[in-house]
Amino acid sequence: MKAVKLQLATRTLLNPGAQQWAKVPAEEMSLGGTPLHRQPSKYVRAAWAGKPLGAVRFLKVQAAHNSKDIAFRLEWADPTENRDYGDGSVFPDAAGVLFPLNGDAPLESMGSADAPVNAWYWRASMADEDDAQNLIARGVGTAEQTAKSFSQARARWLDGRWEVVFSRPLQTDGEGVRLQPGKASKVAFAVWEGSSQERAGIKAFSKRWQELEIE
C-alpha cells in the first residue's frame, strides 16, 4: 500500500467526500473475524461460540499525505448506520487503524509485552470535533488511551456505506508510531459492525499486516 504525496490541505484530506480522493489508488482487502480462542474472557468465548465473528468482509483503503499529515480513508458496506446504542440492543459502528509501535509486533494478539501496537480508533458515537482515540496495546484486552491523541477522524455514512478518514501529523512527540516518508511501515485495519453486537475483540480485521510505503 502506498501513501501518495498530495498538495492538499489537511482539512481537505480529512473530508471523506473530497473529490481528490477519487484519484488516489485504492487497496481492496478481505477482512476476517477475530479468532474466538483469542477472546480473553470465558464469558465472551461461551457467548460467541458457534456465531460468526466479523460482519464486514471487504474494506477499501486509500492513503495519502501532504508532508505534514498522513491520512487513511476507509470505506466499507454497512446497511445500518449505527451512531449510538439505540434501545440498548446495538453498539455504535467503529473502525481502527493499527501499527506496530516499534517496527514490528504480533498482529493477532494485539501486540505483546515487548512489542506494543498503536491504534487510531473512531467510534460513530463520537462527535466530529472529537479527536480519534490514540491507544497503545500490549496484548488482547490491554489497550490504553494515551493522555493526548494527535489523530483525528471524520466520517460519513451514505447509501449503505461508511467513509471514514483518519489523519495524524507525520511527526508527533506523543506516544505513537513513527511514520516518515521513505520509511516502510506495517499497517492493519479493523471494522466493527454495531448492529451485529460487535465491539471489543468481536470485529473484522485485515488478517495480516500490510506493507505501507509513504511516498
Added chain:
Amino acid sequence: MAKTTQGKNGAGHQVAMVFDLNKCIGCQTCSVACKVLWTREEGADYQWWCTVNTQPGRGHPRDYEAMGGGYREGVSQPGRRPTREEWGGGWDFNYDEVLYGGKGQSVFLHPVGEEPKWGPNWDEDQGAGEYPNAYFFYMPRLCNHCTKPACLEACPRGAMYKREQDGIVLRDENRCRGYQFCLEACPYKKVYFNFVRQVSQQCIMCFPRVEQSVAPACVRQCPGRAVWFGTLDDESGPVAQLVRKWEVALPLHPEFGTEPNVFYIPPIGPARLNDDLSFDEDTPRIPDEYLEGLFGPRVKSAIQTIKTEMTKTREGGKSELMDTLIAYWWKDMFKPYDRDPAEIQWT
C-alpha cells in the same frame, strides 16, 4: 490477564446484607436513598441500583430472570442485555407546566416523550392468586457483590475487581470501554449502562460510606428495620447468625451459580382461607413451590425454623433467633457500621 479474585472471599471480611421479607413494606425508601445519593446525573438517571419489586412479579428489568448469564455447573452461560424499554425509568416530567404553568387542575403530572412501558416498580401490588387467597410480598434487590461475580470474569479488559478488604465488587471506569459483557453475564441484571458516559455502572455497596464505618444508604435509611448489614466472618453479628448459624437467610436464585452476598428471610405469609372462610393452617397462602423457585430447596426448612422459634416465644420461652429478627435496637442491625454520616465532613 483478567484481574479476577474469583472465589476469594475478600480475605474473610466479605460484607453482606440480609433483607427480612416478612418486614419489608415496599416503601421504596431504600431505592430512593440510593437514587438520590448516586444516580442523579444524566445517563445514570434511569439506573435504579436498588429496586423493590412486588413478588410474584416480572421484576426490574422486566423478566430479568429469563435473560441468561451466570453459571451452570461452573460454565459461563450466555446472557443478553436488557433494552431501554425493559428497564424504563429516567423519564422527564412536565413539572414546570403543572407547578408553575398557572393551569390549575386542568393539567396533571405525567412523563413527557415516549410512553413508558415498564419502570423500576411497574407491577407493584399486583401479586398473584385469587381473592380471598391473593398474595404478594416485596423484595428489594441490588448488586449482590457475589463471591463468584460473573460480571467480573466476563470483562475482557479486567476492568472489574473484587476488593480484598471487604469483597465489594467495583469497576475501574477508566478501564471500562463500555463493552457491556458484564451486563450480559450478570444473571440478576443489576448492571446498568451509562449511555452518556459510555461505561457500565452498578451498586458500589456505598463503599465510601462503608470505609468510614457508615452503613450503606439503603440499609441506614430503611424505616422498617428490615435489613441487616455486616461481615460474614463476624460470627456474633446478626448477618452471620442469620446466614450461617440459623440458616434462615437465603440467597436469591442460588442456581445462578454466582454465590451472592445479599440474603433474604423468606416471607411466611398468612394461611390459606377455605371456602367457608376457616383457616387452612397447613397450607400457606404463598405457595412453597413459588418460594422454592426463588430461594431454592432450603426455603422450607428456613420457614420451619422461624415458625418453631416463633412458637417458642408465643409460649413464653426465649429465642435468640426471634430476638435477632425483632431487632430491638436499630443500630445493632449494622454494627460496627453505625457511625452517623452527618458527623463526617465529606469532601
